[in-house]
Amino acid sequence: MLSITKSFHFEAAHRISDYDGACQYLHGHSYKLEVTISGKEMVKGDMLMDFKILKSLVNKIAIEPWDHALILKDNEINHSEFDHLNGKTYWMETEPTAERMVLHLSEQLAGLLPQGFSVRRVKLYETDSCFAEYENIH
Numbered sequence: 001m002l003s004i005t006k007s008f009h010f011e012a013a014h015r016i017s018d019y020d021g022a023c024q025y026l027h028g029h030s031y032k033l034e035v036t037i038s039g040k041e042m043v044k045g046d047m048l049m050d051f052k053i054l055k056s057l058v059n060k061i062a063i064e065p066w067d068h069a070l071i072l073k074d075n076e077i078n079h080s081e082f083d084h085l086n087g088k089t090y091w092m093e094t095e096p097t098a099e100r101m102v103l104h105l106s107e108q109l110a111g112l113l114p115q116g117f118s119v120r121r122v123k124l125y126e127t128d129s130c131f132a133e134y135e136n137i138h
């Protein structure tokens, strides 16, 4: 199986509303994201997929909505505390943990990939030493 990987960076703020510790407070991260897709054969010349195509897909579903955004769980407490802010807010059904963001991105990307391609791995670093990873081992 052949695969390609593209790295991305984005800045975002979030808080884990249901958390007993510092992460319950609004804070930011310089996220690093690595996305790997795989396919059985090269469909375009000698490329599995043009890196530019992978970039545009990930930009659409993750970088554009998340970069410089406030990422929050769509719940009552967050709406009461943050609705007055005049900014870019991305509301999630779940807490915006690294794990949930990785799963969200993996599912969205899987729905956009052309036939014959699959999401192989998505790795999201919140900090230099903390990351969540989704790996499709099939």
Ligand SMILES: Nc1nc2c(c(=O)[nH]1)N=C([C@H](O)[C@H](O)COP(=O)(O)OP(=O)(O)OP(=O)(O)O)CN2
Pocket: 016, 023, 029, 096, 097, 098, 099, 126, 127, 128, 129, 130
């Ligand atoms: N499994 C998860 N645990 C935690 C998450 C998460 O998304 N998934 N998120 C947080 C906080 O939001 C924060 O990003 C992590 O903070 P912290 O543990 O302090 O990270 P550091 O790299 O700064 O850790 P140090 O070891 O203190 O350097 C918390 N947990």
